[in-house]
Amino acid sequence: xxxxxxxxxILSLSGIIFTYWFFLMKKESNAVSVTxxxxxxxxxxxxxxxIEVAKDKATTLEFFRKDPSSCLEEVVIPDFHIRQFLPLQxxxxxxxxxxxxxxxxxxxxMSMFFGKIKVV
Ligand SMILES: [Cu+2]
Numbered sequence: 001x002x003x004x005x006x007x008x009x010i011l012s013l014s015g016i017i018f019t020y021w022f023f024l025m026k027k028e029s030n031a032v033s034v035t036x037x038x039x040x041x042x043x044x045x046x047x048x049x050x051i052e053v054a055k056d057k058a059t060t061l062e063f064f065r066k067d068p069s070s071c072l073e074e075v076v077i078p079d080f081h082i083r084q085f086l087p088l089q090x091x092x093x094x095x096x097x098x099x100x101x102x103x104x105x106x107x108x109x110m111s112m113f114f115g116k117i118k119v120v
Contacts, residue, residue, distance in 0.1 A: 031118055043067045046115040055119050060095045074109030
């Protein structure tokens with residue numbers, strides 16, 4: 001392999017890494033700020049998947065399940081001891097009052113799709 005081939009390979013690799021990093025960071029900062037209620041669409045995942053809620057304040061998460069797959073029929077928020085069945089084409093409301101600042105994940109019953117609750 002010649003030196004310019006190696007340089008080209010390194011450049012394209014760092015380009016790929018940068019792209020991944022950029023989009024992951026961007027996704028992270030795209031947290032949706034919630035005042036007291038948010039509707040989360042359950043359809044091949046959670047939209048929005050990263051939300052930001054206030055500490056010591058009751059926040060209602062309205063999960064609207066559009067996805068018929070049994071994979072998403074349950075939502076689990078382990079840190080809040082919540083495991084909730086979501087009927088299809090319906091809203092299910094879950095109210096949480098986080099007592100501590102931090103990041104809490106929620107996921108489907110089989111831990112395949114994830115979302116994050118940031119408490120600030
Ligand atoms: Cu699943």
